[in-house]
Amino acid sequence: MSAETPASREVPKENRFKVWRQTRPFWAGLFTMIGGLPIAYLPYGDMRLGNVTLAMKTTAGSAALIIGVLLITLGLTMWYQPIVRVFAGVASIVLALVSIPVSNFGGLVVGFLFALIGGGMSIAWAPAPPIEKTPEAEHDSEPEASEEATYRYDSETEAVVAAGVPEQRDTYESATETTTTDANGGRNSAG
Template identity: 90%
Template sequence: MSAETPASREVPKDNRFKVWRQTRPFWAGLFTLLGGVPIAYLPYGDMRLGNVTLAMKTTAGSAALIIGVLLITLGLTMWYQPIVRVFAGVASIILGLVSIPVSNFGGLLIGFLLALVGGGMSIAWAPAPPIEEIVDAEHDGEPEASEEATYRYDPETEAVVAAGVPEQRETYESATETTTDANGGRNSAG
């Protein structure tokens, strides 16, 4: 099933998640959601490596928590309200940039980079056209993928003619006339 296949078709139960994922900016939401976790966690959490405790507490912990929660919310918004994907993408990029000075260099640059990538993907994502538009476009007289236009050169009129469509002609000067004119009326060979 391609990205252009709409979710309106009846699909088996095992493919519902795949169809749901393809009809919204899924990966953008996932990256944005994952970007909010280190931004919100690092100012409050402690990491223990054996007997060593690593604490990165800052005075701006509440601002980092707000940024992290907003990024998680924007990631979920991208999933469940894909119509506002551009707003959510721009907001996640801005929050990712704000997290650099506020939250331990944007969650040690991990959260910052994930928020930027997720926001950019959300802005770039576009929904597939409905199946009715695809079917109508195929039957509106446009050549189908299997029909290729063929062209031939007519030496009498010095024109390129589309096969089967005589009124569509484009004239081109012959190569010798162009060479003669460029050389000031002389032939390039002599």
């Protein structure tokens, strides 16, 4: 800790990765990078089964390599530039779809699925809203019991009643008043 850094801004070493991971679409980037690996590798790789060599080389090998490298780059972009997560997600989905005819059915479907899921997760991810600290919240980490409201569901009137906070209780109790119609067509107020 230095004299310029306030103590409240310091994050313990064991929590740094957790905080970093929670401020960006971490899992989306990881899935996208995992999806790029089989797409890039399979057109160039050989599998050996005993004395038999299984080669999956295609004529579009360079295109598959480019798609795989771009997917890995997009996964890293999701991690280190989360502001462009929507673009990276859409680009990942498009590249995953293009990899189906280009790269052995999208890296034998495994790479395609990982890249597709990673792109969708990147589009859907949203940063958590910032936590606003008030001067009172800095002193007390938990609110007092008198400040907390408890809510109960009243099945007869189908309303939520707040207990513990007078202003909220009055508001919710006035909302529970219902108007019904009696047999003669007149209106009765029940509460």
